[in-house]
Amino acid sequence: MRVALASWTIRxxxxxxxxxxxxxxxMRATGLDVAFFHEVDQPSDRARIDIGDVPxxxxxxxxxxxxxxxxxxxxxxxxxxxxxxxxxxxxxxxALGPSVSFIHTYSGTCISGSxxxxxxxxxxxxxxxxxxCLVHYFPRGCGGRNPVTxxxxxxxxxxxxxxxxxxxxxVTHSAHMQRELAAHGVAADVIPFAIHxxxxxxxxxxxxxxxIIFAGRMDYVKGGLLLLDAAQQxxxxxxxxxxxxxxxxxxxxxxxxxxxxxxxxxxPEVAVEFAGWCDEARLGMLxxxxxxxxxxxxWPEPFGSVGxxxxxxxxPAAAFAVGGIPQWLHDGVNGHLASASPPxxxxxxxxxxxxxxxxxxxxxxxRGARQMAAHFTMERHxx
Numbered sequence: 001m002r003v004a005l006a007s008w009t010i011r012x013x014x015x016x017x018x019x020x021x022x023x024x025x026x027m028r029a030t031g032l033d034v035a036f037f038h039e040v041d042q043p044s045d046r047a048r049i050d051i052g053d054v055p056x057x058x059x060x061x062x063x064x065x066x067x068x069x070x071x072x073x074x075x076x077x078x079x080x081x082x083x084x085x086x087x088x089x090x091x092x093x094x095a096l097g098p099s100v101s102f103i104h105t106y107s108g109t110c111i112s113g114s115x116x117x118x119x120x121x122x123x124x125x126x127x128x129x130x131x132x133c134l135v136h137y138f139p140r141g142c143g144g145r146n147p148v149t150x151x152x153x154x155x156x157x158x159x160x161x162x163x164x165x166x167x168x169x170x171v172t173h174s175a176h177m178q179r180e181l182a183a184h185g186v187a188a189d190v191i192p193f194a195i196h197x198x199x200x201x202x203x204x205x206x207x208x209x210x211x212i213i214f215a216g217r218m219d220y221v222k223g224g225l226l227l228l229d230a231a232q233q234x235x236x237x238x239x240x241x242x243x244x245x246x247x248x249x250x251x252x253x254x255x256x257x258x259x260x261x262x263x264x265x266x267x268p269e270v271a272v273e274f275a276g277w278c279d280e281a282r283l284g285m286l287x288x289x290x291x292x293x294x295x296x297x298x299w300p301e302p303f304g305s306v307g308x309x310x311x312x313x314x315x316p317a318a319a320f321a322v323g324g325i326p327q328w329l330h331d332g333v334n335g336h337l338a339s340a341s342p343p344x345x346x347x348x349x350x351x352x353x354x355x356x357x358x359x360x361x362x363x364x365x366x367r368g369a370r371q372m373a374a375h376f377t378m379e380r381h382x383x
Contacts, residue, residue, distance in 0.1 A: 003027060004076035006037040006093055008085040010058070011046040014217065015305040016082055016104050018280060021049045022194060026378045028054070037071055037093070039085055047279060059089065068092055081167070083107060087159040098168040103177055105302055108161030109184050111153045112143030115323075116221055116299040121342050124300040124322055128183050129157065161186075173303040174324030194381035195308040195373060210243050210290040211356065213315075215283060215306050216297075218250030223296030223320070225252075228259045229345035230296075230352065231270050237353045241269040247286055249277040288313050291362070292335075292355050295319035298343045303327060311373035316365035318351040328376070334368035 007020055020036075027034050035055040057071045064086075071093075079099040084090040093099065106115045109129045117123050118141030125142070127133065137143060137150050144150070161184060164170065170186055172178055173193040181188040212234075216222055224246065235242040246256065253274065260272030275286060287293065293310040295301070300323030307317050307328050317335035319325050320343045331337045338344075338351040355365055 001078065002033040002035070002074065002076045003078050003080055004035045004037055004057075004071060004074070005080045005082065006084060007082040008039045009042055010036070010038040010049050010051070010056075010060075011041060011043055012049060012279070013043060013046060017049050019104075019194065019305070020082060021051075022378060023382070024051055024054060026194075026382050028052075030382065035071070035074055035076065037067065039089060046277075059086075064089055064092075068096075072096055078168075087156055087163065090160065090163050094163055094166060100169045100171065101164060101167045103164075103170060103172045103181060103188060103302075106180070108157055108164045108186075109180055110142075111137060111150060111157055114143065114221055114299050115180075117141060118220070122221070122298045123342060124298075124340070129161065173305075174327040176300065176324040176327065177302050192376050192380040193303060193305060193308065194378040195305065195312055195376045208289055208291045210245050210286070212242070212244045212292050212294050212352065213247060213286060213290040213310075214245070214294055214296070215247045215278075215287070215309075216295075218246070218248050218253040218256055220252055221297065221299035222250070222252075223298045223343065223348075224256045225259060226298070226343060226345045226348055227294055227296040228256065228263055228272065230349035231263055231272070232267050233346065233349040234352050234356075235267065235270050237349070238356060241271070243271045243273070245273045245275055245286060245290065247275045247278045247283055283309070284313070287315055290315055292352065293317040294348070294352060295325065295329075296343075296348055297322060297325070298340070299323070301325050304329075308373055308376045311369035311376075314366045314370045316355055316362070316369045318348065318355050320348065328372060330368075330372070332365075334365055334372045336365075 024034055036051045037057040039059045041060040055074060057067045059067045076097060079093055079096060081099055081101040083104055106113050111133050115125050117125050134154060164186055170188040171191050172188045175190055178188050178190050214227055218224055231244055257274055263270055264272050287310050293315050295304055295317055303324040310317060317329050319329055320340040321337040322340045329335050329337060336351040336354040338347040
């Protein structure tokens with residue numbers, strides 16, 4: 001059987017691209033013939049997805065018409081879609097044959113894709129996508145401030161949803177996303193998300209030089225400022241010095257760096273460091289030397305695969321109970337959840353302290369993290 005994977009980019013931009021780099025060799029190992037189709041070659045400063053020697057069909061290099069014509073000539077039996085950006089390309093790919101979409105984000109169910117209200121308070125949005133979203137967009141702070149952009153994005157997401165509803169099958173990684181899609185007339189199956197299958201068990205007794213790591217895109221809805229605001233409370237309640245590392249990049253990085261510097265100046269016992277964007281190997285090294293992953297997202301994370309990347313190393317997590325995070329973070333088992341009604345720095349600090357305060361409980365959480373990670377393997381994802 002021939003399977004063509006399709007994605008918006010061929011470069012690492014986030015968790016989706018890490019997944020694609022894993023699934024290609026895994027599918028080939030089962031005897032499938034695999035090809036890769038992509039729209040753009042961005043971000044230019046990031047590494048390319050390692051697709052090996054599979055056939056490549058590139059809109060960026062050859063244009064949409066030529067790439068689609070070449071893919072059609074390859075005669076795929078199934079198209080496996082992962083977040084196409086251009087609605088027309090998505091439609092044309094769907095017309096080539098049976099298509100399966102893996103929904104990683106709020107594509108087709110939100111104008112901005114954040115599924116979050118930022119006014120008057122930051123809360124996840126539970127509304128069904130439709131014309132009323134245009135009414136709420138500015139008053140509730142759903143996205144930017146340009147009405148033309150709002151309308152263009154609305155029309156794009158309308159078309160994305162219509163194409164999604166015509167897919168042969170839809171899969172996703174959390175019950176939260178399954179409910180979100182069902183509310184929009186899309187039946188989706190939940191399958192265990194695959195984390196890297198390479199042996200990264202590490203030494204559970206290795207010295208942990210870092211207390212807390214944040215790993216992800218640095219923008220407002222990722223909650224970095226809440227973590228920074230919680231740092232001094234965490235340090236006081238633990239009654240010892242605290243080291244926090246931020247791994248990633250994004251539009252709010254400078255703001256977070258400034259806040260971190262201020263906090264460290266006010267309380268020298270709190271060390272805040274910024275490691276920048278990290279490839280998988282570097283991030284694995286940082287996580288392996290860290291006691292706790294904190295996921296302070298205030299938007300409803302569709303899944304939060306970073307949690308399982310840490311869990312495979314025995315690193316538990318603290319996070320707000322939003323979106324798909326409770327799919328893998330079970331309170332008291334492999335970490336602790338903080339209330340998101342509303343999300344507060346004090347609430348997040350409480351969850352972190354629960355994880356780190358008692359050494360025996362921490363060891364239990366670490367074992368629970370490894371056990372949880374065992375449910376999210378390529379073998380379970382692609383039996």
